[in-house]
Amino acid sequence: MDSTGPLSTDGLVSMLTHEGVPVEHETFSRYVQNLDAEELRQMWRAMTVVRAWDLEATSLQRQGELGLWVQSLGQEGAQIGSGRALRDNDFVFPSYREHGVAHLQGVDLVEVLRIFRGLQHGAWTPAEHNFHLYTLVIGAHSLHATGYAMAKAREQKANPEQEPGAVVAYFGDGATSQGDVNESLIFASVYNAPIVFFCQNNQYAISESVTRQTKVPLADRGRGVGMPTIRVDGNDVIACRAVTEWALDHARSGKGPVFIEALTYRMGAHTTSDDPTRYRDKEEEQYWADRDPIARLDTYLSARGELSDEFREDVAQEAKALGERARSTVKSWKRPPLLDMFKDVYALPHAAVDAERVWFERFQESFDTEEAGR
Amino acid sequence: MPTYEQFNLPDAGEGLTEADIVNWHIAEGDAIEVNQAIVEIETAKSLVELPSPFTGVVTRLIAQVGDTVEVGAPILEVDVDPDGEAPAAPAPEDATQSADASTTDATSTTHGETVQVSDNAQAAADPVPATAGSSRSDQSNDDDEGSGAVLVGYGVKAGSAKRRPRRADALDPIGGEQDASDYPVLAKPPVRKLAKELGLDLTTVTPSGPGGLVTREDVELHLKATSAQTLSTYPSDDQPWLAQGTTMNDGRTTRVPVKSVRKRTAEAMVHSAFTAPHVTEFLTVDVTETMNLVKRLKEDRDFKDVRVTPLLLVAKALLLAVRRHPEVNASWDEETQEIVFKHYVNLGIAASTPRGLVVPNIKDAHRLPLHALAIELQHLTAEARSGSTKPSAMSDGTITITNVGALGIDTGTPILNPGEAAILAFGSIRQQPWVHEGEIQIRWVTQLALSFDHRLVDGELGARVLADVGRVMNDPSQGLVWA
Numbered sequence: 001m002d003s004t005g006p007l008s009t010d011g012l013v014s015m016l017t018h019e020g021v022p023v024e025h026e027t028f029s030r031y032v033q034n035l036d037a038e039e040l041r042q043m044w045r046a047m048t049v050v051r052a053w054d055l056e057a058t059s060l061q062r063q064g065e066l067g068l069w070v071q072s073l074g075q076e077g078a079q080i081g082s083g084r085a086l087r088d089n090d091f092v093f094p095s096y097r098e099h100g101v102a103h104l105q106g107v108d109l110v111e112v113l114r115i116f117r118g119l120q121h122g123a124w125t126p127a128e129h130n131f132h133l134y135t136l137v138i139g140a141h142s143l144h145a146t147g148y149a150m151a152k153a154r155e156q157k158a159n160p161e162q163e164p165g166a167v168v169a170y171f172g173d174g175a176t177s178q179g180d181v182n183e184s185l186i187f188a189s190v191y192n193a194p195i196v197f198f199c200q201n202n203q204y205a206i207s208e209s210v211t212r213q214t215k216v217p218l219a220d221r222g223r224g225v226g227m228p229t230i231r232v233d234g235n236d237v238i239a240c241r242a243v244t245e246w247a248l249d250h251a252r253s254g255k256g257p258v259f260i261e262a263l264t265y266r267m268g269a270h271t272t273s274d275d276p277t278r279y280r281d282k283e284e285e286q287y288w289a290d291r292d293p294i295a296r297l298d299t300y301l302s303a304r305g306e307l308s309d310e311f312r313e314d315v316a317q318e319a320k321a322l323g324e325r326a327r328s329t330v331k332s333w334k335r336p337p338l339l340d341m342f343k344d345v346y347a348l349p350h351a352a353v354d355a356e357r358v359w360f361e362r363f364q365e366s367f368d369t370e371e372a373g374r
Numbered sequence: 375m376p377t378y379e380q381f382n383l384p385d386a387g388e389g390l391t392e393a394d395i396v397n398w399h400i401a402e403g404d405a406i407e408v409n410q411a412i413v414e415i416e417t418a419k420s421l422v423e424l425p426s427p428f429t430g431v432v433t434r435l436i437a438q439v440g441d442t443v444e445v446g447a448p449i450l451e452v453d454v455d456p457d458g459e460a461p462a463a464p465a466p467e468d469a470t471q472s473a474d475a476s477t478t479d480a481t482s483t484t485h486g487e488t489v490q491v492s493d494n495a496q497a498a499a500d501p502v503p504a505t506a507g508s509s510r511s512d513q514s515n516d517d518d519e520g521s522g523a524v525l526v527g528y529g530v531k532a533g534s535a536k537r538r539p540r541r542a543d544a545l546d547p548i549g550g551e552q553d554a555s556d557y558p559v560l561a562k563p564p565v566r567k568l569a570k571e572l573g574l575d576l577t578t579v580t581p582s583g584p585g586g587l588v589t590r591e592d593v594e595l596h597l598k599a600t601s602a603q604t605l606s607t608y609p610s611d612d613q614p615w616l617a618q619g620t621t622m623n624d625g626r627t628t629r630v631p632v633k634s635v636r637k638r639t640a641e642a643m644v645h646s647a648f649t650a651p652h653v654t655e656f657l658t659v660d661v662t663e664t665m666n667l668v669k670r671l672k673e674d675r676d677f678k679d680v681r682v683t684p685l686l687l688v689a690k691a692l693l694l695a696v697r698r699h700p701e702v703n704a705s706w707d708e709e710t711q712e713i714v715f716k717h718y719v720n721l722g723i724a725a726s727t728p729r730g731l732v733v734p735n736i737k738d739a740h741r742l743p744l745h746a747l748a749i750e751l752q753h754l755t756a757e758a759r760s761g762s763t764k765p766s767a768m769s770d771g772t773i774t775i776t777n778v779g780a781l782g783i784d785t786g787t788p789i790l791n792p793g794e795a796a797i798l799a800f801g802s803i804r805q806q807p808w809v810h811e812g813e814i815q816i817r818w819v820t821q822l823a824l825s826f827d828h829r830l831v832d833g834e835l836g837a838r839v840l841a842d843v844g845r846v847m848n849d850p851s852q853g854l855v856w857a
Contacts, residue, residue, distance in 0.1 A: 056409075059408075059409045059425040061384075061386075062384060062386060062422065062423075062424045062425050063381070063384055063424070063425060063426075063427035064382060064383075064384025064385065064427075065384075065427070067385070067388070068388055271388075272386065272387070273386075273387035273388045273419060274419075274420070275419060275420025275421065275422070275765075277420075277421075277764055277765055277766055278420070278765045278766075281766055282766075327408070
């Protein structure tokens with residue numbers, strides 16, 4: 001691994017090595033000093049359940065039940081670590097791979113599959129979960145997140161009594177090459193917006209290696225616009241938790257945005273339409289399989305006798321039940337009425353959308369039978 | 375009472391219309407479980423394994439290895455209730471599905487029906503979906519709307535273009551039906567291209583699309599109606615022998631779409647032949663000693679687990695020659711104007727496979743002792759034969775052997791595998807009269823041909839490499855001297 005490029009380990013915050021050995025960090029260790037075994041077990045549980053569910057969803061796609069699936073496999077550490085740092089007043093803008101964060105925010109993972117079965121554009125109410133809808137356009141939501149954070153700061157100013165909150169925007173390494181993300185960084189920085197840019201560098205923009213996207217670590221993007229940046233081992237769930245705790249504190253307290261780069265690895269394909277054997281080799285996959293985020297926390301907890309067989313069995317049952325529920329629920333879904341697509345486009349009535357809906361209704365009526373109009 | 379379910383081929387990528395069955399992991403009579411890997415398929419995008427959606431007993435493999443199957447067509451039948459006693463009442467899921475699957479005929483029990491991301495959008499955006507599917511699609515196969523549509527830009531199968539009945543007095547959503555006779559023939563560019571390829575005059579086709587638009591379906595129907603039913607070349611030659619082809623109206627030619635491996639081969643060969651100036655040199659060698667060595671190794675206990683062939687020793691001889699002349703193991707980098715010398719040998723072996731010609735290579739072959747080389751060669755051949763060669767095995771080759779002798783050919787002038795500077799053709803080995811130690815004797819003789827990229831390999835270097843290969847083949851003990 002070269003010492004200066006985007007995959008270097010230079011400045012990488014690490015608190016649990018891939019062998020499961022804890023490491024002290026002079027700045028960030030204190031943000032996780034209160035994590036007891038129970039909390040770590042809960043993080044292990046969330047990672048394990050999300051992974052099992054992710055594999056089930058992959059199978060469902062391969063069986064023709066989903067049009068597409070986007071695996072989070074391998075990124076559970078970055079997602080669960082950062083997600084557990086969120087508080088009630090924080091708000092998340094995910095891309096489309098943040099199933100782990102969705103799970104922590106109370107979104108029913110089974111409902112997420114509606115999007116990937118082509119039934120809905122968004123399958124939950126963002127306000128109920130402080131979790132925006134998935135955005136499939138790469139990086140587009142970073143602008144929405146930044147605007148939301150800027151508004152949040154104003155709201156905070158108007159209601160000083162209110163518990164402060166921050167925004168987290170999740171995106172990948174590929175998104176950093178988009179104009180949207182760069183514009184977001186600039187706006188967030190100069191407006192001192194309470195936002196944490198959480199970049200999961202999973203090393204591939206579909207098939208394009210991050211080494212072809214940047215010559216320097218991605219965290220330097222934040223430094224370039226003058227915000228504090230942290231590089232963290234994205235497969236180290238404890239370190240991810242610690243740096244996100246710090247970053248959210250920083251943002252909530254009015255000190256402005258933070259850029260976190262979590263160096264992780266997409267262990268699966270980009271999506272079920274992708275074949276990673278075309279652009280990366282087994283050795284590389286094995287290297288990262290040895291750095292699996294779940295395995296290292298497992299090792300750490302097991303070595304301390306903190307993962308009982310009973311608990312493991314309990315988690316396995318939870319994962320299995322979720323998988324089975326996904327399987328039966330997905331197959332039972334009916335197509336929603338076509339007119340549903342005009343709902344929830346804008347919060348308030350909108351003339352253009354109304355006109356399109358009226359036209360579409362008339363178009364549907366022009367068919368002989370209801371079925372013909374489908 | 376058994377309850378049968380069928381697994382319909384899903385769209386494993388976005389907007390794929392078909393896939394090839396590469397390998398079944400199960401057989402009829404096997405008990406299988408949900409999510410067990412059952413079949414390997416090759417799509418235009420990748421080689422993927424499909425997991426079973428059912429637990430039960432396999433009653434029928436509907437699609438066979440090598441078949442090209444349309445998305446949505448059944449590939450497998452499973453008895454999901456082999457020990458069941460209850461009468462075969464439809465499962466609750468089935469009930470909801472058939473209530474939902476709008477145009478599904480009552481006969482279909484499509485448990486594995488796919489619902490595409492684009493389904494609704496497609497239906498909404500395009501009142502008469504354009505058809506751009508395969509010409510082989512079965513017109514009667516339009517009973518499964520759920521799996522027909524694909525993303526914009528990929529086209530849909532022909533069968534899905536079933537027209538939906540409209541009320542006679544209905545408003546036209548776009549702005550009034552046009553009288554087709556007032557206008558030149560209307561057709562979308564892909565349909566025009568198809569007609570051109572088929573040599574078909576579009577004005578002779580009866581249009582059925584809105585505003586007199588000629589659809590792909592129209593072209594195909596027209597073609598079917600006017601096509602010759604048999605091939606006319608030879609008497610009794612009435613079976614189409616070119617799979618996937620379309621026989622022209624006059625029965626004198628068959629057009630087969632260039633796809634997959636054939637297409638890649640064509641691109642690679644054109645690229646290689648017209649960028650690298652090829653020179654080929656030939657050498658006829660007495661390989662009797664090599665044949666003796668092959669015989670000895672076959673009896674050698676250490677080699678009893680592998681197949682020892684003359685190809686193995688040619689590979690070794692080439693590796694020895696490369697070691698003595700490493701400059702031949704190189705490539706031309708046009709972009710940077712550099713010659714890239716490789717300090718490793720990924721030895722390619724051109725292989726004829728069920729999927730066409732592929733050139734997988736043995737990674738770091740220069741490091742392998744003879745036995746290990748034999749194992750790798752055997753492994754590579756087996757993978758190529760079964761059609762499971764991975765894309766990574768075909769990349770980054772540095773030098774190649776093509777074993778034309780396997781087909782009984784003396785030699786040829788091989789075209790370089792792109793990105794390599796040399797390729798060795800290994801001809802058939804025959805007993806021939808040969809002057810040996812001053813007398814005419816019957817000896818094992820073969821011809822070797824080496825093509826090389828003259829931009830970076832001069833005739834002299836090529837000659838030395840070929841001579842070295844020949845020398846080792848002539849006297850394998852020379853290998854001891856050079857090893």
